[in-house]
Structures are given as structure tokens and as C-alpha cells.
Amino acid sequence: MLALGIRYLTRYAVATDLARQRPEWPPHPGRVFMAMAAAHFETGGDAQERAALEWLEALRPPALRASEADERTTVRTYVPVNDAHGGIVGRARQERGFPRCRPHEDQVFLIWEEDPCDEVREKLGEVCRKVTRIGHSMSAVQMWVVRNGEEPQPNLLPGEGEPLARLRVATRGTMRSLEAAFNGKAIEEYDDLADRVATATGAQKRRLKREMEEKYPAGRPEWRRPKILDWQGYGRGGASVDGPGAIPGPFDDGFIVLRKDDGPALGLESTLQLTGALRNAAMKARGSDAVPPEWLSGHDASGRPSRRVHVAF
Numbered sequence: 001m002l003a004l005g006i007r008y009l010t011r012y013a014v015a016t017d018l019a020r021q022r023p024e025w026p027p028h029p030g031r032v033f034m035a036m037a038a039a040h041f042e043t044g045g046d047a048q049e050r051a052a053l054e055w056l057e058a059l060r061p062p063a064l065r066a067s068e069a070d071e072r073t074t075v076r077t078y079v080p081v082n083d084a085h086g087g088i089v090g091r092a093r094q095e096r097g098f099p100r101c102r103p104h105e106d107q108v109f110l111i112w113e114e115d116p117c118d119e120v121r122e123k124l125g126e127v128c129r130k131v132t133r134i135g136h137s138m139s140a141v142q143m144w145v146v147r148n149g150e151e152p153q154p155n156l157l158p159g160e161g162e163p164l165a166r167l168r169v170a171t172r173g174t175m176r177s178l179e180a181a182f183n184g185k186a187i188e189e190y191d192d193l194a195d196r197v198a199t200a201t202g203a204q205k206r207r208l209k210r211e212m213e214e215k216y217p218a219g220r221p222e223w224r225r226p227k228i229l230d231w232q233g234y235g236r237g238g239a240s241v242d243g244p245g246a247i248p249g250p251f252d253d254g255f256i257v258l259r260k261d262d263g264p265a266l267g268l269e270s271t272l273q274l275t276g277a278l279r280n281a282a283m284k285a286r287g288s289d290a291v292p293p294e295w296l297s298g299h300d301a302s303g304r305p306s307r308r309v310h311v312a313f
Helices: 029-042 047-057 118-130 174-182 184-199 204-213 269-283
Strands: 003-008 063-064 067-072 078-079 095-096 101-103 105-113 143-144 166-167 232-236
Touching: 003 029, 003 118, 029 047, 029 118, 029 143, 029 166, 029 174, 047 118, 118 232, 184 204
Parallel strands: none
Antiparallel strands: 003 105, 003 143, 063 105, 067 101, 078 095, 166 232
């Protein structure tokens, strides 16, 4: 078993939901993973650290141990525009809010059933010791790997019981996605080239400038705000709340579920495009000359929508 502990040093959690209107609580496992990945990238972590994080991202979503929290009143502040030239004359003040909450207990735990090897456990501990915040910089934390046998009992379980919370989670490929958003290698290479151009002279300076213009025609690369698009429902476990049973229908209980292992995560807005691509692939598999059967196409011989049982994507 593996458990990661988080202690909120100020006893406040400062992180917002996606609408930036309310505080995020409990901390989403995906946000915790992003904090660990940021600590790894910003401190030049070694390959063993990365391997440990990639092992962690491939696990099933963790259970949580988190107390209730009291939402605090959000005070609106106004922040001057941070223009590149340093001036703010004639620019409107930008309203900002920093939603926060005060948890009843200052510690949160993420708990996995899987047990890492000693090397992975050690490397995860090194990453945890480098994490200083989860969410806003005002949300200072201490992180650690809980000793074997001292893992607490979770009170929020993924996919168990009536969903009480919907939390973002890391999945396989999250590290690659975060690395692309961080864009650290490109930024470092550009800065190195810029330093060499500044100190070079003559033909060497012209050659380096051409190289910079060819590699980076748009100028210095920028980092992008990282995103995690996978979500998981969490409940208390046990029996679900009594209610009407499922409405019977033509759907078979033997669903075929396809898992996406590579590439960027797809958001909910991609559902129609993805299912359309799957349907088109199934139709093309019949061959260009073959007429797809009604159970596959969803249309009868006249081209009208089928009223019979057919495949649903």
C-alpha cells in the first residue's frame, strides 16, 4: 500500500474550482500530481524521479482521507495589469479573487492499494519533500510518503456509493502532457542560444542568429497552463441511496470498453468526434462495396433510422 500525506501549514487551502469562483476541496488528486510534477521539473529531477511519477500516474485513482472544510468569505482585490513594458497608465484594474477554505483537519492523505518497490517509494519521497504548495502560492504545504503500516483509513473512495465529489485525476500520459505544457527544454535552449548570440561576434554571431530565427521564428517559447481532463467520482462507499431502479432497455450488459493509452487526454467536448470516428471505422471495415447491416449502420434498407436494436457508440 502507498499513502502520500499533505499538511496545510497555514491551515488554509487556497485553490479554485474551474470556474474560479469557489475553493477546491478536497484537493483533487490531479492537482496534487501536478504539484509533484512541477517540483520535479523545476528542480531538474533525475530519470528515476520521472519513472516513479510515471508509475504513479498509471495507477487507479487513489482513495482519500480528508476532513470537511469551511468556505471563507472571498474578498475581491484589484491587481494592476502587468504589461511587458511595465506601465499601467490608462489600463483598467483587473478584479481578482482568492477563494479559500479552512479544513477541519490540516492533513489530507491520498491512498493507493498498490505497493511500490523500495526505489520508487524512495524517489516519490524525494519529490514530496520538494513540493511547497498545492494550488496558489499562499497554500503552503508539507508532503511526505507515509510509513508502511501507518496508512490511515480513507473516507472518500473512487467510484463507490453515491457520488459526493467529482475530482480530477492523473492518468497514463499525464507526465508527457505536463512536460509539453511546461516547455522547459525549448525555453532553456532558446535562452542558451540568446546568451551565445549576445557574446559572439562576426560570422559566428550571424550563424547563431540564423539558427535562432530558424528554430524559433515566433521568438522565445512560452509555457502553457497545464490541464488535466480526466475526472473520477468519489463516494463514501457502502450501499447506495434507495431510489428507482434502472429502466430496462435493449442495451446488453457486455459493454465493450476501449481504453486510450497514448496521446493527450480528450475532454468531454470530444465525445461526438471520437464516437463518430469509431463508427466510421466500423462501417469502413465492411468494405467499400458491402452494404453495412442494419444492426451496425442504424438505418434500414430505405435509409430511414432503424427501429430495431442496433449498435450504439
